[in-house]
Amino acid sequence: MPRSGINTTLRKSLRPVHRTIASLLPLPARRRYLYLAGHGRLPRLNDPRSFTEKINWRIVHDRRPEIAWTCDKLAMKDYAIGLHAETGLEVPETLWSGDDLGAVLGRSFDRPWVLKPNHRSGLVHFGRAFEPLSADVVGSTSTWLRDDQSVLLGEWAYSQARKLLLIEEDIAAGEPLDDYKFLVFDGEVAVIQVDRGRFTNGHARTFYTADWKPAPVADIMPVGEPSPPPENLDAMVHAAQTLGRPYDFMRVDLYSTRGKIWLGELTPYPAGGTIQYEPREFDRYLGEQWTLPSLSTVSGR
Template sequence: MKAASKGRFLLKRVFSLIIPEFIRVFVYPVFRGRSVVNPLHKRTLNALINNSKLYERFSEVSLTQDKLLAKLWVERHAPWVKTPTVYRVARTFSGLDLESFEGSGFIKTNHSCGYNYFFNKGAKVPPDVVESFDLALTQKFNEAAVEWSYKYVRPRIYIEEVVESDLPDIELRDYKVFVVFGKAKMIQVDCDRFTNHRRSLFDVEWNELNVEFEYPSYDLKIERPERLTEMLEAAERIAMPFQFCRVDFYIAKDEIVFGEVSHYPEGGYGRFSPKCFEKEIIDATEEGRLFLDRYYV
């Protein structure tokens, strides 16, 4: 595991050094088995995201990508949204000093995705988990994919408050709001992520879409969040400076809880089924309408 991880990071580093960014945007999806994207032609969602990688480069992009600094941005622009408490921040795993930590929390990194470990007081953290975090803290995240927003994020590891679900026997649901040209346009809800991952999509009036995005749709009905309107307003305020970003929330104890901001979901190469929906997102936004009837359940 250690050798594979270091080898993967090294390969991406070499790839980043020898191939110019503009070419990488075209070539990188081929290595992932995805369709080539033209970032100059902003007529599809993935093209818009990749355009942002190359041309939307200002401090607010980097600030909101940093999972720690993004909390400050949210507190300023959407003060009615709760931001989970951060208990400790460090530069290395050992710097968290878990032996003296009371209680439980999620261990995360602020500069990458996929690093999320639940810790409870007195528990022994497996060596491979520690090694994985420490390796991640020495790397630039997604440099090969030209994900510029991570470039100036200083890697840190931290312990964050656990946000618990209000629904018994149901995992905490996160609501991922896609904001396109300043307008909330679509909500993504992921279910059973650690067992049988399903993903459902809704428009801003909570009408379910007959569209798949990387994963099959969830079979059961997902109720409309009671504070959906406030959530959408918060997403638009948080995303105001950007031509696109996704803002993630939870609903817990009747509070809207901030998750994170993602400027390049699925790396800008996510697959929709039907594929034409990727263009419909842009068309519907520019025309100020909901999606066409054929895209609904």
């Protein structure tokens, strides 16, 4: 079995144990432990060189105000709307937001929709147009507001996000769209990660250079087949670079559908820096693109 397959199996089977142990540790030790669980080695947090080490450095040290709002989905939307004239980027309409989903029990919407928490990632529920929001959905998502990944993982910006639920239009109308994830360093796209078939059993991932040359890279996901670039690639790169411009690093997720480019989200801590890339030289390459701020310019360390 390839090493990535072994690591994925171990990660899935041991994750509850890792998380239980990690929750007992102070933040720097916690991040070292989680990194060891994912990479099989300790990170150099005092002298980070690779991309994943620098993500963990950011988690431990960086408390700048410009990072604070980047895990709040509603704030991301406001940020993108403010740059619409420069990017042409569309933002999915928010149909409802609040802290009590029961307030819209039985309500339906005139288009497909998706329910997600405002303050964390990885939790979604899709609904059909004119499908009333059911008591089962309210019940099955009742723990979402209490699920705070900042408490366990120490990803500070999530702790700054408002604990709300939001329902927004599903721009894919129930069909999975390719998810284009642009890794932006100091306003320049270095790599594009394309996730195809997210939230399906066929989820696969492919990496490309900024000019759409396939990169022979793998992580924990199955590797997808190379595909032609989207027709509006140049416009997508421009939008991603504009949104990522204020940051030493930001991952900017976009979609392309109906002839328009749409905001997905911003991600300051991709996978918490815990997943391993193959070859490992790719992790080092991305790390070389990232110039971290000095400790004297970040607060709360």
